[in-house]
Amino acid sequence: MNNFDKIDLNQLRVLATLLETRNVTRTALRHSISQPTASRILDALRLTFNDPLLIKTNAGMTLSQRAESLRQPLQQWLAMTRAFLHHHGSGPEQAIAGHIRVASTDYGVLSVLEPAMPQILQKAPELYIDVLPLEANNFNQLAMGMVDLVISGWEPEQGKGYEQHLFEEHFCAAFHMQHPLAQAGTDTPLSVQELLDWPHLLLSVHSIDIDPIQSFLNAHGLQRKVAARRPYLLATLRLLTHTDAIGVVPRHSLHAPLQEMGLTARPLPPEISGFNYWLHWHERSRRDPVVMWFVEMLAQSPAGQPPASPAPFKNE
Incomplete structure (x- = not known):
């Protein structure tokens, strides 16, 4: 009898996670099983496939060539199985x-x-x-x-x-509540000059600035001072509590974080577009x-x- 005739289909779910995480402990946590149980499942899968699947290296576990070839078909099989159960389950809500x-x-x-x-x-x-x-x-x-x-x-x-x-989405300029820019009230858009009067904190994603202002400034031959660039929105907001710099940030759903940090905000000039x-x-x-x-x-x-x-x- 072929080894595949004896395989537990639940083991394939564990295998998919092992191939994704390349880590027995994280796989065990995700499937709510013990680490020794996950190790025993890996040993059984190695016998079934007659392949080491996960290989120890100095940098952690890596996939064998066979495991790499199994990864995408296994994910597709799981997706098809979920779809089958979704359409053929017995209950009204799956x-x-x-x-x-x-x-x-x-x-x-x-x-x-x-x-x-x-x-x-x-x-x-x-x-x-x-x-x-x-x-x-x-x-x-x-x-x-x-x-x-x-x-x-x-x-x-x-x-x-x-x-x-x-x-x-549209952008706003955030700053602490005692900032001079707060005196005009939160409904009043900043003027271009107000934007240029204060140093800026920039957001970036994988080293690309999330900055709607620079192209506008370039088109009008204007310059500003950039104090810092940070990759995290909340960390940028927190820094505003300790400085007079302003942060040009997306305004959607920021009401709670701004209030919690003692910050406020005003809209950017209307000629600066969003995304x-x-x-x-x-x-x-x-x-x-x-x-x-x-x-x-x-x-x-x-x-x-x-x-x-x-x-x-x-x-x-």
Whole structure:
């Protein structure tokens, strides 16, 4: 009898996680089993496939050539199995469970994931959500099955995958509540001169500045002082509490963080435009019911309903 006739299909779920994490301990945690149990499953899989699958190196575990060839077909098999169970289950509502890998910045977590999480946790308590850093190669990772969704302000490229528009975003200038710029009130847009009077803190994603102002300044032959550049939204906001610098940041869903840190904000001059925010996924995920359910939850959350005016920045 062939070894595959004896395989436990649950072991294939563990194998998919082992090939993804390359770590027995993390795999055990994700499947709520002990580390020795995960090790025994790996030993059994090695016998089944007659291959080491995971190989120890000085830098950690690496995949054997056979394991690398199994990784994508195994993910596709799991997606097809979820789809089959979704359409042929006995109950009127199917349990949503599994593992979702989302690439995002902390802004994406704050503005998109956080508003949707209460409903997601209520409806899918068995769903494991893994947030990964937003990187330049995330779209390649979507195609390779290393990431399921990307939340970003990157405009879609035709033919590269699938996307869901979430909202149109605009920028504001944030600063501490005792700042001279706070005297005009939170409804009053900054003038260009006010923008230039104070040093700026910039946001960046994988060393690319998230900065709507520079092109405007270049077009008008203007310059400003940049005090620092930081890759994290919340860390940038926190630095504003200790300095008179201003942070040009996306304004969506920032009401709570600004209040908690003792900050306020005003809109940028109207001639400075904003950007669109998107969910991106690949063809490989299009028929995965768990991924598509997650997309629907994010699209229907309050993230898709940005405030119509700067009023949320008013101090209550």
